[in-house]
Amino acid sequence: MRVLVIGANGQVARHTLTKLNEAGHTPVAMIRNAEQETAVKEKGAKETVFADLEANFDHAFNGIEAVIFAAGSGGHTGADKTILIDLWGAVKAIDTAERLGVKRFVMLSSMGTVDPDKSERIRHYLVAKKLADDHLKRSSLDYTIVRPGSLTNEPAKKLLKLxxxxxxxxxxxxxxxxxxxxxxxxxxxxxxxxxxxxxNGATPIQQALGKL
Incomplete structure (x- = not known):
């Protein structure tokens, strides 16, 4: 399956390129500039496409069968970039997939999105994620929304609480x-x-996912 990974230069996304490649898929890395190309190809991207979430990116969906939205504005940016990338970029990606007939859409979201008011420090980020998730739920796409908790750079444990x-x-x-x-x-x-x-928990990943 040709899978478009949006935000492919991010830390989770780079791992995702590797895992998709290992599973026999064709990961297509959507990146903003040529400086990122070597890094994503080293992680397993079979193809790259240059596109910017703040502009038109219809061309990135050519021949695509599924989308993983893993883009994020990052902790070093302000609320304005969070709105443009995590909310508006996600909404545009959802609408583009729907309009161009790419039915499968996986959203990398965040734990805490159920009630953003519980977090003052990153409330704007969680609000953006919640609104994007809600937009995806209202779409006609075959969606899955994955909401991880706090992230670490340790090697995979392959055990989940889900x-x-x-x-x-x-x-x-x-x-x-x-x-x-x-x-x-x-x-x-x-x-x-x-x-x-x-x-991370006590249940092997495939077993945890098998209960969905």
Whole structure:
């Protein structure tokens, strides 16, 4: 399957390129400039496409069968970039997929999006993610929304806690484990129309996903 990874130069997204490649998919990395091309190809991108979420990016969807939206404005930017990338960029990607007939869409979101008012420090970020998620839920796409907790750079543990909303947030999750989940659900029809939160836990990833 030709999978467009939007925000392919991000930390989780780079792991996702590797996992998609290992699973036999054709990951297509959507990046903003040529300086990022070598890095994403080293991580497993079979193809690259240059596009900017703040402009028109219809061309990035040519021949695409599925989308993973993993773009984020990053912690070093202000609320304005969060709105433009995490909210408006996501909304445009959803609308473009719907308009061009790309039915499968996986959204990398965030834990805490259920109620952004519980977090003052990153409330603007969680509001943007929630509004983007809600827009995806209203679409006609075969969507899955994955909401990880706090991310670490440790090697994958391949063990999850997976719930619609995790009440006891007693752990973190590695970026590599999030990438494994994103790559696994691409072909998993039981994940269509599902939204769930993930942390590292005690259940093997495939077993946890098998309960969806």
């Amino acid at each position: 719930e619609e909303e995790i009440q006891v947030r007693d752990n973190t999750i590695t970026r590599e484990d999030v990438a494994i989940v994103l790559a696994e659900v691409i072909n998993q029809k039981t994940s269509y129309g599902k939204t769930f939160e993930i942390l």
